[in-house]
Amino acid sequence: MDSVILEVYQGDSSIPDKGMKLWQLTHNTNDKWEEFEIFANAMNDTTEDIFFFIVATGFKDKETYIAIDDYEIKDRCTNPSNIVTSTTSHYSSSTLSTPIPNGYFDCQTDGHQSLIPSSKVCNYHKDCPNNRDEExxxxxxxxxxxxxxxxxxxxxxxxxxxxxxxxxxxxxxxxxxxxxxxxxxxxxxxxxxxxxxxxxxxxxxxxxxxxxxxxxxxxxxxxxxxxxxxxxxxxxxxxxxxxxxxxxxxxxxxxxxxxxxxxxxxxxxxxxxxxxxxxxxxxxxxxxxxxxxxxxxxxxxxxxxxxxxPEPVDNVEIECEDQFHCQNNVCIGKEFVCDFEDDCGDNSDEINCDQTLRFSFENGYENWAQTYLPHTNNWTLQKANNMGDLRESPTFDHTTGFVGGSYLFTRSSKDVPITHAIIDSPPFQVMNGFNECKLRLFIMKNSDNSTVWIKLWNLNNGRIKTLSLVETYESFTFWSNWIAIDFESLETVYKLLIEVSMNRTDDNFVDPYVAIDDIVFYEGCTIINHHNDNLTTEKPCIGLNCLDKNGTRICVPEQNICDFIEQCKMGEDEQQCGDCNFNNQTMCGWKPGNMDDDNCPYRLFDSYMLIDNIRMIDCNPNNSDNNDTRPIPIKDLDCNFEQDWCGWIATSSGSDTWIRTNSPLNEPGTDHTELIIPRPHNYGNWLSTHSTSEKISINQLRNSGPIQPTGIGKFCLIFWHYFFGIQESQFRVHN
CATH class of the missing domain: 2.60.120.200 (Jelly Rolls)
Known part of the structure; x- marks a missing residue:
């Protein structure tokens, strides 16, 4: 058969003037018998007879044929060939003998028409006696x-x-x-x-x-x-x-x-x-x-x-005791009142709220970021982009659901891979008569490469302590986090600090971000709007307080701890930074990883591996002239390698690495500099690398530090290269 259309229609005695297509076949069957099963339903409860019409259509300019054999009607289909769409379900109003007014749904109770508004269909309330509206x-x-x-x-x-x-x-x-x-x-x-x-x-x-x-x-x-x-x-x-x-x-x-x-x-x-x-x-x-x-x-x-x-209760006085009584007779915990979520189901828990304790960030920073200014501390107010890429920012906020809204936002980037952000709350106190003050906030992360610290800053003595830590990435949604602040005294004033550290690693193809929304201070908390001269105005140390080598107290930022540059007199900032003998049941800050989630190139099956005595060697950038974190002017990287390496370093070691040579025994035997006309005064040296074994050798050469920009942001790298040998090799340049 070539290019023929086969269709099956259903007719019903209760609706003699209507037909319904059940199935259509348009593809080539390659001249062989094929079995098809067509599923059909009675159109309504008054159906007595069902008719089937099989229609074959061939193209006029082509020789076509179709054959049908072994026609059978069964009680059920084991492998139906047609898709059961809404036109064949019992929801289709067009198949009913009695017309249904627009905007209504027929429950078909006991074979009789029973209408409810269409708005009550699929609203999770069972309005039909037979529950057809929720099927x-x-x-x-x-x-x-x-x-x-x-x-x-x-x-x-x-x-x-x-x-x-x-x-x-x-x-x-x-x-x-x-x-x-x-x-x-x-x-x-x-x-x-x-x-x-x-x-x-x-x-x-x-x-x-x-x-x-x-x-x-x-x-x-x-x-x-x-x-x-x-x-x-x-x-x-x-x-x-x-x-x-x-x-x-x-x-x-x-x-x-x-x-x-x-x-x-x-x-x-x-x-x-x-x-x-x-x-x-x-x-x-x-x-x-x-x-x-x-x-x-x-x-x-x-x-x-x-x-x-939520289910309403029968006896409000008994079952809602010590709870919040919703207008629809639902009982909820008092901690869920005025939390930007409709826990009652009728939104009665979100009215008459103290707006001084709620921060949705729909109208700006709302008295946040008074000490740590947002743009100098990597925070912005982000407007939700409904159709955006969830890897780049949330497409919705928590306050409004899925209709836009704003939230606090920070992220790192490829240009600034390690980013630190901090923002402070308005000052607040724990009220007299309460043992604690609770608050709740909603956080969305897109990566495990970010960490959120919730910290408490005591403005009376300047001390800071960590209340909560969020490291793991869950999914694309705002997750709630509860915080409790214990009562200390009537005079104690606090600020909440939300601190974020993000690290965009090379093996992570997205920019890590953190979004914060809907921060609520609950009963027991009170926001302070007046100024107090007895409170500290100095920014707290987010990192490590210590004495430097001159005996002066300094604050080492968290991002400078474990950077192999000692700033503290006793070296406190560089302890627990990699070296470990795992004695005395200590892991020295090391954590076990999950190879299923981590970017780990090795897999161990039915085996084990023991690790001991880890040492970090030559990691201090001050230990070598060839490893510096200071910006390098572009002109200092111009090099003919006649005198030295000019700030370039080989990252690999051993026999398979880059060497500076002038030996005629090393390919190509002469350098390129002596070919320049007129010939420079100094010539004869070049950099060379080769593989001396059968294994794959990856030899890297890089500049020893970040390049100092010239202001135009554009660079042109020119170099001469020479390949030799019979084995396959690749040469790549990365920025």
Whole structure:
């Protein structure tokens, strides 16, 4: 058969003037018998007879044929060939014999029409007596070709182009995996890398605090050494579309900090929390390749969890004792009142709040950053970019949910890889009669290469102590952190310090960032707005206080501790900085790593390795003239290597390294300088490196310190090179 279209339609005795397409076949079957199963539903409860129409269409200018045999009707399909869309589900109002007014939904209670407003469908309140209004509301296993009211764009399916389909209907083969039998897959031929296909969820009218979505994602690129984390742009994204404000916000992307393993199922969790607007979720996939080589994105088992409203209590006086009584008779803990989150479900816990204790940063810094000015201490106010890249900054804030908003933001960059940021709160006290003052803040990080310290600055004596430490990266969401400050005296005044250290390493392809939002001081805290002359105005030492070699008290910043330059008289700033014999049960600051998450080039399977007596040798930049951290003028790096190395150093050691030579026994035997006309007064020396063994040799040559800029920011590096030998070699220049 060549180029023939086969279609199957369903008719129903209860609706004689309507038909519904169930299935269409347009691809070439290569002249062989194929079996197809077509799934069909009764259109409504009054259906008595169902009719099937099989329509074949051939092209006029081509010789085509089709044959049908062994027609059978069964109670159920084992492997249906058609996608069960919303038109074949019992939600379709067009299939009902009695018209349904616009804006209403039929519960079909006991075979009779029972209408509720459409706004009550999928709102996590069971308004229909038979709970039909809360069926197919986002959760879907995709088993038996049940699409659960999810829809696909583009709508037309030619069985070849890049598009979401049930996995067993994809134009390419799929791995023999159990979960592929109940999954939906984006694959096929793409015209360009910007082509996309989208899976749309049913309309959800609201969700409640604690709601999250979980699904399993799997991909295969068919590309050697592909890193989905570094891919630009992200090839798989999850968006939320808020219908009433008309705002689309990115919630998750496959290009993340921790690279997802290829060709295996990855569990994805996205926090939704309280959403008061009707919304859709959109799963958007882009092709890896513009060719017919097989690659795919697959999803299975989408699950919405804990999205239901909080349950009201029967006896408010008893069950709400020592708790906050919401207007809808829900009881919540007092610590969740006025915390920028709708814990009650009717927002009654977020009204009549003391705004002097709440900081959302929607109206500027709000009396933060009085001592540590924001722009000189690497903090900014960031406006959420709803469609941005989550690797660069959050696409939403915590205050407004998914409709924009602002937050405190700091990050490092490739140009300034090690960044230190600090910001201070307004002064506050612990009130009389309270044992402690509690506060809560929300933090989002995009990397493990950043650390957040929450510190307490006692303005009476200048002392600082660490209250909390956040190191690990969780996911793309704002996570809450609780802090408690114990009562000391009525006169004690504090400031909160939020300090961030970020290090953009070469093996980390993103700029580490930290976002802070919605800081709340709870009952027991009071903000001070008046000036007190007895309080210290000197900035505290964020680092190490010690005496220098002249006996003067100094503050060594944290970023200068363990930099192999002693600034303290007794060397306190360079202790616990690498050297360790692991005696007396001490790790000397070393921590065990996780090779699954770390960028570790070695793997040990069914083996072990012992490490002892670690020493850091020649790490002090002052120990050698060839290792200096002071900026080097560009002109000082001009070198013909006749007198010395001119500030260039070889980072490797041993026989396979760079050497300065004038020996005729070393290739090329003569240098390039003597070929210059007129010939310079000094010539004859050059730098040479070679491999003397069968192993791969990587020999690096670099300038000994940072280059001092000239002001124009542009450089031109000119050098002469000479290759020799019969083995393969590479020469690379890095900036």
């Amino acid at each position: 197919y509301c986002g959760s879907c296993t995709f088993e038996h070709h049940n699409q659960c009211r999810y829809t696909i764009s583009p709508e037309n399916d030619d069985n070849r182009s890049f598009r979401f389909r049930f996995t067993d209907q994809t134009p390419n083969q799929t791995p023999n995996d159990y979960y592929f039998k109940s999954s939906i897959t984006a694959s096929g031929l793409a015209k360009n890398n910007y082509q996309q296909t989208t899976l749309f969820s049913p309309l959800i009218h609201q969700s409640y605090l604690g709601c999250y979505i979980q699904f399993y994602y799997r991909f295969y690129t068919n590309i050697t050494n592909f890193n989905i984390g570094q891919h630009q742009p992200p090839v798989f994204n999850v968006y939320i579309y808020l219908v009433e404000p008309g705002i689309r916000t990115k919630l998750w992307q496959s290009s993340a900090i921790k690279t997802l393993p290829e060709n295996q199922w990855n569990q994805v969790l996205i926090i939704l929390n309280r959403i008061i607007h009707p919304f859709y979720l959109e799963f958007q996939a882009h092709p890896f390749l513009i060719q017919e080589f097989y690659s795919y994105h697959s999803i299975h088992d989408i699950n919405y969890a804990y999205c239901d409203p």
